[in-house]
Amino acid sequence: MxxxxxxxxxxxxxxxxxxxxxxxxxxxxxxxxxxxxxxxxxxxxxxxxxxxxxxxxxxxxxxxxxxxxxxxxxxxxxxxxxxxxxxxxxxxxxxxxxxxxxxxxxxxEPYQFNFDILFATETLLLITSLLCVTSVSSIIMKTIISKWNLKEDGIEEASLKSAGAYIGILERLFVFGFIIMNYWEGIGFLIAAKSVFRFSDLSKAKDRKLTEYILIGTLLSFGLAILFGLGYEYVSMLIKN
Known part of the structure; x- marks a missing residue:
């Protein structure tokens, strides 16, 4: 088949x-x-x-x-x-x-698809974790950093529409994947790669607020991904035991 x-x-x-x-x-x-x-x-x-x-x-x-x-x-x-x-x-x-x-x-090649697997505890846990890493984390981050409005401070980056949100979601998915694969070195590589790409933004920023804003967003994004990743691993272990 x-x-x-x-x-x-x-x-x-x-x-x-x-x-x-x-x-x-x-x-x-x-x-x-x-x-x-x-x-x-x-x-x-x-x-x-x-x-x-x-x-x-x-x-x-x-x-x-x-x-x-x-x-x-x-x-x-x-x-x-x-x-x-x-x-x-x-x-x-x-x-x-x-x-x-x-x-x-x-x-x-006739086969029988087991629909019960879609509602198995492990599958539901994975779906819940992925939603937390993507949608829930985005809302949490938006809520936390909303107290700092760069537009009001006259600092506004020219960028693609919603590009920052998509980048954040992708990086958290990568971090989550590295954790469940027990490949922590990958997270270090991801942080290093993002730092290289962001270095030009930080070096050109004349206002310290932009630098701090980027760092807070990055640390929040990685922190939430690690938190949900470890949570998934812990609950998954409880289910298996």
Whole structure:
């Protein structure tokens, strides 16, 4: 089963990412179903599937299902492009393709998915911890550092919208991952890497307030990630015992 899933996903990656030029994507977005590259794209997927499956045509039904559904999924994506957020649309598009692949694998190698695992204590603990590291930590940090308003003090950094929030979430996820893998050296490397990138900001800052603001935010972010990471490890150990 696993071998078939890997083969189908590999074919999808080859067709959707590796061998699809940006010019094709642009042409499809403009011309929708009239774009010749939409059909070239589907043909490319067909070739990738046949090649990866080593010309084993016992999978002809699965190949047919994937190709037909891929066409309609891509067409729906193109039609919804002007109406929905492109990032959301991309995620839904890829999810739909993966669901089709999973269903095709089930046709040839029937398996029973254990939905109980989604509600197992360990799974719920992991989900809770990840939400704490991302959303809860962001709100905690925003609440704590809101007492210092750089805009009121005339200190405002030119940066991408919400970039700081995304960077904070990513760094906390990395720290959390390093902790549960018991790779504490990785946290030190992450702190060092962030310090290097932030050094130019700190050295250029004429106002001491910006430097202090950045340091407080960084220490809070890492501190919360370590706190929730250790909490996850401790509770996880209690569950196992």
């Amino acid at each position: 696993l071998a078939l899933i890997i083969k189908l996903i590999l074919a999808h990656i080859i067709g959707d990412f590796v061998l699809q030029p940006a010019s094709w994507v642009i042409h499809k977005e403009i011309h929708k179903h009239k774009s010749k590259f939409l059909y070239w794209h589907i043909l490319l997927h067909l070739c990738a599937l046949v090649l990866v499956l080593q010309f084993n045509f016992t999978y002809w039904l699965g190949i047919l299902i994937i190709i037909i559904t891929h066409y309609f999924i891509d067409l729906i994506k193109l039609l919804l492009k002007p109406k929905l957020n492109s990032r959301l649309l991309f995620g839904l598009d890829q999810l739909a393709h993966l669901i089709v692949i999973v269903l095709v694998v089930k046709i040839y």
